[in-house]
Amino acid sequence: MSKSVTILTGFLGSGKTTFLNALLIAKKDKKFAIIENEFGQEGIDGELVMKPDDSLFEMNNGCLCCTLNDNIYEILSELNSRNQEYDELLIETTGIADPAGVANPFFGNSEIKRDFSVKRVVCLIDVALILDQLKNTEEAIKQIVFADVLLLNKTASVTEAHLNEIKETLEKLNPFAKVFKENDGQFPIDKIYATERDQDFKTGGKDTSHDHKSGHHHHGDIASLSFVFDKPFNEKELQMRLFGYLVFEAKDLYRVKGIIHAKDIEHRLILQSVGQSLVITGGRKWDEGEEKKSRIVFIGKHLDKSLFEQMLNGSLAE
Ligand SMILES: Nc1nc2c(ncn2[C@@H]2O[C@H](COP(=O)(O)OP(=O)(O)OP(=O)(O)O)[C@@H](O)[C@H]2O)c(=O)[nH]1
Known part of the structure; x- marks a missing residue:
């Protein structure tokens, strides 16, 4: 079946x-x-x-x-x-x-x-x-x-x-x-x-192919920037800098997602932002001996990589 x-x-x-x-x-x-x-x-x-x-x-x-x-x-x-x-x-x-x-x-x-x-x-x-x-x-x-x-x-x-x-x-x-x-x-x-799709009425059977054969992305100028950090972050500093960025600079930033390793915090921090909102919540505990890495993705248009690098590097713990 x-x-x-x-x-x-x-x-x-x-x-x-x-x-x-x-x-x-x-x-x-x-x-x-x-x-x-x-x-x-x-x-x-x-x-x-x-x-x-x-x-x-x-x-x-x-x-x-x-x-x-x-x-x-x-x-x-x-x-x-x-x-x-x-x-x-x-x-x-x-x-x-x-x-x-x-x-x-x-x-x-x-x-x-x-x-x-x-x-x-x-x-x-x-x-x-x-x-x-x-x-x-x-x-x-x-x-x-x-x-x-x-x-x-x-x-x-x-x-x-x-x-x-x-x-x-x-x-x-x-x-x-x-x-x-x-x-x-x-x-x-x-x-x-x-609710089930009506197979005959909808696109079933039709050729729905599109022009992505080359594997090249046609998503206008939407791009993503990904960062990985081995060093832990300072939670407060990261929150403050990100919030400042979202309020003052984030016109073309659609989405931020991150799994953060912050100093002196034994669980992951989950960072979520859509539009200008920023929410940081507690995630799963790091396992014993696990390699603690932070990963952050920014998705938007006209993203200036050096600006993000500066912001993130400045948020790392001493
Ligand atoms: N206020 C509110 N926030 C919500 C609701 N649903 C989701 N969110 C928040 O919106 C943010 C994005 O939610 P996700 O479920 O990760 O959205 P997504 O569509 O999977 O995101 P992408 O994978 O990036 O496209 C998170 O911070 C959620 O907690 C809701 O009903 N109300």
Whole structure:
């Protein structure tokens, strides 16, 4: 029997990993294989997903809509040979992936079509940022247009009127998708799960190929900068400098994610920033003898590497 596939899409920082974790908790009775992909060399999302076991296939350094097309056959064939070990497949795309490109192998290759069935493409929407994202990026539009489920997220951050305006805009872009709202931080997972892609009506069978054959990225001028540090950070200094950067310089910085080793702190610090917000929380404890490295990824346009280097180097502990 073919395995059900759910594809999670949504612009950078819209809440895909948060949703994925909520899904894993809500569907504890199922065993998921997860393909996690991120834009930027340092794989971070893999650490943020609460792994149910080792069923996590992570591919770094590229966008799923490009690299997955090269690796997907290998990955899916491995998944197939281990098909007794899991029930369903979840794919979290990068925040700038074109989901049509990601789904393409599932619709275009007969063997894959036999073994895997895309049940739904869920697009997370950051309601505070989506209208700007739609103005500024083509990817946000492509993600919405391709989805079966549009999930309005971070709804507490906007007024009801704004939410309705967004809903209207989205329904114009994709009248076929079901629109759900996150409700007080609770995702309506069962309702989303009950939504299945209509294979005939949607892109199934159509040629969804796109122009990524060369492996070259066509994501406008969005780029990522990744940094790895062996030396520990000074938490306060890092927080202060990053916050200053976000407030004064961050116009074209869409996303910051980091796993931080800070001096005198025995667990990881998880650094998250979308727009101008900056949140630092405690992560997993470092294991005994584990090599403690910090990894930070910045995603945006016109990023000045030397400025980030300066900021980060200046935040290292003495
Ligand atoms: N206020 C609020 N914050 C949220 C909500 N969902 C996610 N976040 C926060 O938004 C940030 C981004 O969430 P992620 O789940 O990592 O987003 P993502 O889409 O996986 O991010 P990328 O992989 O970079 O594209 C994190 O700091 C989350 O804690 C929400 O419903 N409300």
